[in-house]
Amino acid sequence: MKSNKKIFGALTTGALLVATAYASAAETDPGASVKDRDDSAAVPSVTVSATRRNASLQSVPVAVSVLDGDALNNANRTSIDTIVQEVPSVTFRQQGGNKDTTIFVRGIGTISTSPGVEPTVSTVVDGVVYARPGQATLDLLDIEHIEILRGPQGTLFGKNASSGVLNVVGRKSSQATSGFVDASWYEGNEKRVRAGVSGAIQPGVVAASVTGLYADYDGNIDNVHAGGSKLNGYDRKGVRARVDITPIKDLDIALIADYLRSNSSPTFTAYKSTAAVFNAGIAPVVAGTENRQVNADIPSDIHDRNKGLSAQVDYRFNGYTLTSITAVRDWDNTQYTSTSAIGNAAEVARITAAFPATRDIGTVEFSQASQELRLASPKDQFVEYVAGAYYLHGKDRETYQRIVNNGAATNSGRADYGVKNDSYSLFGESTLNFSPVWRAIAGARWTRDDLSYDHVRTSTQTVAFPGVQPAVQNAGSTSEDGYSGRVGLQYDLARDVNTYATYSRGYKGPAYNVFFNMLSRDTLALKPETSDSFELGLKASAFDRKLTANVAVFSTKYANYQANFYDTVAGAVVTRLINAGDVSTKGVELDINARPTRALTLSASLAYTDATIDSFNCPPAAAASCNLNGKPLPFSPKWKSFTRANYALPLENGLIVDLSADYSWQAKTQFDLFQSPDAIQGAYGVVNAGIALSSPVSGWRIALVGKNLANKSYAANLVTSTGYVTRAVPRDDERYFGITARKEF
Numbered sequence: 119m120k121s122n123k124k125i126f127g128a129l130t131t132g133a134l135l136v137a138t139a140y141a142s143a144a145e146t147d148p149g150a151s152v153k154d155r156d157d158s159a160a161v162p163s164v165t166v167s168a169t170r171r172n173a174s175l176q177s178v179p180v181a182v183s184v185l186d187g188d189a190l191n192n193a194n195r196t197s198i199d200t201i202v203q204e205v206p207s208v209t210f211r212q213q214g215g216n217k218d219t220t221i222f223v224r225g226i227g228t229i230s231t232s233p234g235v236e237p238t239v240s241t242v243v244d245g246v247v248y249a250r251p252g253q254a255t256l257d258l259l260d261i262e263h264i265e266i267l268r269g270p271q272g273t274l275f276g277k278n279a280s281s282g283v284l285n286v287v288g289r290k291s292s293q294a295t296s297g298f299v300d301a302s303w304y305e306g307n308e309k310r311v312r313a314g315v316s317g318a319i320q321p322g323v324v325a326a327s328v329t330g331l332y333a334d335y336d337g338n339i340d341n342v343h344a345g346g347s348k349l350n351g352y353d354r355k356g357v358r359a360r361v362d363i364t365p366i367k368d369l370d371i372a373l374i375a376d377y378l379r380s381n382s383s384p385t386f387t388a389y390k391s392t393a394a395v396f397n398a399g400i401a402p403v404v405a406g407t408e409n410r411q412v413n414a415d416i417p418s419d420i421h422d423r424n425k426g427l428s429a430q431v432d433y434r435f436n437g438y439t440l441t442s443i444t445a446v447r448d449w450d451n452t453q454y455t456s457t458s459a460i461g462n463a464a465e466v467a468r469i470t471a472a473f474p475a476t477r478d479i480g481t482v483e484f485s486q487a488s489q490e491l492r493l494a495s496p497k498d499q500f501v502e503y504v505a506g507a508y509y510l511h512g513k514d515r516e517t518y519q520r521i522v523n524n525g526a527a528t529n530s531g532r533a534d535y536g537v538k539n540d541s542y543s544l545f546g547e548s549t550l551n552f553s554p555v556w557r558a559i560a561g562a563r564w565t566r567d568d569l570s571y572d573h574v575r576t577s578t579q580t581v582a583f584p585g586v587q588p589a590v591q592n593a594g595s596t597s598e599d600g601y602s603g604r605v606g607l608q609y610d611l612a613r614d615v616n617t618y619a620t621y622s623r624g625y626k627g628p629a630y631n632v633f634f635n636m637l638s639r640d641t642l643a644l645k646p647e648t649s650d651s652f653e654l655g656l657k658a659s660a661f662d663r664k665l666t667a668n669v670a671v672f673s674t675k676y677a678n679y680q681a682n683f684y685d686t687v688a689g690a691v692v693t694r695l696i697n698a699g700d701v702s703t704k705g706v707e708l709d710i711n712a713r714p715t716r717a718l719t720l721s722a723s724l725a726y727t728d729a730t731i732d733s734f735n736c737p738p739a740a741a742a743s744c745n746l747n748g749k750p751l752p753f754s755p756k757w758k759s760f761t762r763a764n765y766a767l768p769l770e771n772g773l774i775v776d777l778s779a780d781y782s783w784q785a786k787t788q789f790d791l792f793q794s795p796d797a798i799q800g801a802y803g804v805v806n807a808g809i810a811l812s813s814p815v816s817g818w819r820i821a822l823v824g825k826n827l828a829n830k831s832y833a834a835n836l837v838t839s840t841g842y843v844t845r846a847v848p849r850d851d852e853r854y855f856g857i858t859a860r861k862e863f
Contacts, residue, residue: 159716160663166265167285169547170274170504171439171494176657179559179608179618181268181670181707183207183723187261187289191312192858193780193806194304194823196258196333198241198284199834200849203782203804206725206758207268207707208282212834212846214384215420215453217252217482223268223282224672225703225729225754229682229791230695233484233514233537234571234630235644240271240279243286244374246428246445247276249486249512249539253424253449254284257378259358260314260329262289268707269672270624270651272602273547273561276508280602280624280649280676288374291325291362292316297863304823304856308335308351324363331356331378339385339847340411342403349417350847352382368434373427380422386837386844387412390796393841395470408831410847416477419454437496441506444489451482472841474524476585479517480634486512505546512539518634522585531577531586533634540568541627547604555610559620562603567627569643570595573636587635596643600625614659624649629680631695639737644697645678666711673704675732683737684792699735701751704728717768722761729754752791755801758784776810776821789836796843797836804830804850817862822855829853 164175168182175182183205195201198221202210211220211229220227221239228238233250240247241254248254258264265285267275275283295317302310309332316327337351356378363371388405391397397404403411426447433440455478469475492506515536522529547561572593579588606620626647631640651674659666681698705727712720729751736744750756762780769775783803790797805828810821835846 159713161659161666161711161713161719163663164263167287168265168267170492171497176614176659176666176668177616179606179616179620179655180271181207181653181655181668181672183266183268183709185264185266187258187263190258190261190264191300192808192810192821192823194302194308194310194825194856194858196310198254198258201258201264204723204760204762204780205266206723206760206784207727208266209753209755209758209787210834211753212384212848214386214418214455215252215451215480216380216382216422217250217451217453217480220251220753221284222753223266224674224705225727225751226281226674226676226701227753228626228680229752230629230631230680232630232632232695233482233516233535234569234632235680235695236278236539236627236629238278238281238626238647239284240275240282241284241286242275244288244372244428245430245443245490246426246447247278247488247510248447249278249510250449250484250514252422252451252482253447253484254286257331257333257354257356257380258286259331259356259376259378260289260312262287268670269653269674270602270604270622270649272624273545273563273604273622274504276543276563277541277565277567277600277602277625277627280626280647288358288360289327289329290372291327291360293318293321293325298860300858300860302823302856302858304335304825305854306336306338306351308856309333319361323365324361326359326361328357328359335849337383337385338410338849338851339387341414341417342411343413343415347417349383349385349412349414352380354378354380370430370432372430374430375425375427377425378423380420380424382420382422383418384420384846385412385414385418386835386846389833389836389843389845391842393472396473396842399470399473405842407833407845408851409845410851414456416454416456418456421450421452423448423450439494441492441494442490446487447485449482449484451480451484453478453480455480469523469525471524471526474522474584476523477521478634479519481517483515484512486510500551501548502551503546503548506544508541508543508545510539510541512537512541514538520586520634522583524584529578529583529586531575531579531589531634533573533575533636535571535573535632535636537569537571537630537632539570542566557608559604559606559608559618561605562601563625565600565602565625565627566597567600567646568595568597569628569630571630571632573632575634575636585635587637590636590638592636592638592641594630594641594643596628596630598628598646600627600646600648614663616657618653618655620651620653620655622649622651622653624651624674624676626680629695640694644680644695647676647678647680647697649674649676651675664713666709668707668709670707671705672707673702675702676700681791694737696737697735698731700732702730702732703751703754717766719764719766720762722759724757724759726757727754728756746792749793750788752789752797753787755784755787758782772813772815774812774814776808776812778810779805779807781805789833790838794838797838799833799836802830802832803828804832806850819858819860821858823858824853824855826850826853 267283271279297315314329334353335351336348339350391405428445545563550558602625608618629644734746808823812819834848
């Protein structure tokens, strides 16, 4: 109750700041030029592409969070799972491999390993949609900033954006010759080196840039088996190249190529156990809430290769801009994992019928090709619009092998399966400028999905066996037409204060639950998932932009929600992707940025999210309980906040000392759709700080960084099994320090 009072107090304070901003905005000198404001201490203006054309963050009628690429790198937040700490409306589900991870926005995300289901949150990198969520969970190589669009964005960003969009914007090539090298080292032997060069090949016509990356980390989990080793680490190598061509004044061409290889060992540890046989099997490891040890003879090993080519062409004529984005991408993933916390067949004495040893080997070969065409009308007209067409072809081939040893016998199976998807869209959104202060928004999108799959499983079993099902062969196809859209009004209360009210219709296409242990009952296509969302927003700037405050209030209902249902077959838990029924999410989001002096910068974000199961549809012949109405959705803490302070102290010799600190906090989180009391992470907060010395003239910077200074251990995910619970251990599960250095030339 005390924590709730504190948070309500923070909301009240935020509301007062917004009111102050509104009152002050009306008093701001209208004769002050933009240059005058930029030269004073002010919150920097941020340009976003949330409406598919560049506009100020404070002017777009969309709830957007923006993260700076350099700031993320300095804070050792270099992947999607680490940046979520800075955005209270976003959470991340860590799982055994990249292809099983999921992003949640406002409490909504799709939990499934099936290639036949698309994500609820879309990831877009340099204008290219990543069709599989696992493609985007690697390293953020060379980005300018990330825009997180909250709520359904299906009109302009597509059908798999029914809860939100992560829009990653890469750095452009510069005409001036420049380069950089930055390196960092953190406790745990985590190392990261980036180097890049950019400049004109033909001044004014062709510029190019290349950035390379090497990063590795031993891990923070000790494997006590056979002399010991470190797990839960990674090594990554990548390169990104970009060529910007302006052959004529009104034509821009951007060619981008990227390649990234990653090896990782994500590992879950024993968190809780009530089974004596299990405890004996993991000995000498002892289950515990802060346990960072495993006893694994064959630990998890994940390999990824992600590469792509894209070409964006922008042609301007008579105030119009015609944009074409053509892209191809490939993602290969190989996973050596285990569904058992006991070990593998090498140590028979540790294996029992209750806790068998399993070994899973899975491969993914995914390719996609996409084409988008957009036409943006001239600005400052009564009718402004963006209209276009989109096509995506995705092809997935996977294999999955499982070997199960229960101490008495060894059984195995192999599944070969794949999914093909063709998606076609026509879309458009317009703004009607009724007056300088009144605007209306209207948009719609039509989508056609053609989805097919094939699945063949061979097995040593003729009857159901825990973990391995009998042989089966299935195939199917489906087609659906879907519609999404947005309508709304926007009103400027004052020059620097605007409000908006919108209704959005979201759409996520049909799905198939295609996976290793697919059963005959999984062959029917799931219905498309739809959402209806209402949002009210206010964005204000005041005191010559020394303060900005944005508030969004939202309520969204989802029908035919696609979710994983954990059922029991032959004594083993299997996942069943189903249309789970109706769910809803509602809440309030507050973002405040302040720069009271040139030296001091403050920011605070707070989100209250109430994501609830309204009506759960229990599938036929389900063995598990379905009494979930009124329960919270998983991975959705009701309260989450992030605050940061930075003080830049200039020295007489021209150097600058930067002092920074940030604090992220979230309320208790249920990780299990079926509300297991053992899958709840209690409320926790993480404190980080840093001190940096830099020379703007010489272009160098060196910093000391401290992470999780309060040494708070927590779980990134908790998975319940019969008799025990395992934990995903985050990178900052305990206090650690590091040093970073950068030189620009």
